Amino acid sequence: MITIKKKKIKNKNNLINWFKNWKILNCINSNINLKIKNSKIVLESKLNKKIENFNIDFKSKKLNYRIKNKKNLYKEKLIQAIGLKNKKKYIFDLTAGCGTDSFLLVSSGFKVIMIEKNPIISYFLSKALKKIYKNKKYGSFYKKNLKFYCNNSLKLLKKKKINPKIIYLDPMFKTYNHKSLPKKNIYFLRKITKFDIFQTKKLLIESIKIAKKVIIKRFFKDKKLLNIKPKNIIYSKKKKYRFEIYKKI
Helix, strand or coil, rough: CECCCCCCCCCHHHHHHHHHHHHHCCCCCCEEEEEEEEEEEEEECCCCCCCCCCCCCCCCHHHHHHHHHHHHCCCCHHHHHHHHHHHCEEECCCCCCCHHHHHHHHHHHCCCEEEEHHHHHHHHHHHHHHHHCCCCCCCHHHHHHHHEECCCCCHHHHCCEEECCCEECCCCCCCCCCCCCCCCHHHHHHHHHCCCCCHHHHHHHHHHCCCEEEEEEEEEECCCCCCCCCCCEECCCCHHHHHHHHHHH
C-alpha cells in the first residue's frame, strides 16, 4: 500500500541552517527565527510579541474539547466530507501541516497517513506525535492509526510510490487583509511555508488522477483551482471554509 522511505528528521543545527538557506533562496526577509534554547528548538517571532512560540500539542484544551463529544465530532464538516463509510480505508493527508485535521479524523475512528515536506513543521509534528504515542490510555491507539512521514507528496504521487484511495488536502490559503491576528500556529505556518498556487494545482491534479475520492479544504474567498467541477461542496459554519470533493478522472 505504501512504499515511502522514511526521511530522517533533520537535527537541530541542520534544521537551523536549512531555514536560513530557505529564506535566502526564497528571498524572504522574515521576522521569524529558529533558535536552540535550553537544548530545545524554538521558533519565535522577533517583532510580534503577541504571538507566542510555535508549538504543536495534541493534548491542548481546545483540541480535546472538540474530540470529547462524539456527537459534535461527527458533525464536523471535514468528517462529513470524508464520509463515515470510509473508516476502514486509510486517509492520506498529503499536506499535514500541524496535523490537527488528521488527529480529529483518527479520534473519529479513521486511519490516517500524514505526509509533510517542510522539515521544520515535520520536526515539531514528530515531537508532538511521540508525546501522544507515550500516553498510557490511548497512545497505542494513535500509534496504530496515525502514521507520519516527512516527504514530498507531489513527488510520491508522480513516482507512484503511494496508491491512496482517499486523499485529503489542506494547502496554505492565500493571505487576505484581516483586522484581527491569525491564530498562533497559522501565523507561523504562513511565515515558514511559501504559498504556491501552481504547486497546489499540480498536487490536486495528481491526486485526482490516482485517488477515488479527493477532498480539498479551501478558504471561502478562494477561486476554483481547476476547471473541473467538484462532485460536491460542503461549507463550514458561517461559510468560512469549503470542502470541495472530487472523484477520480
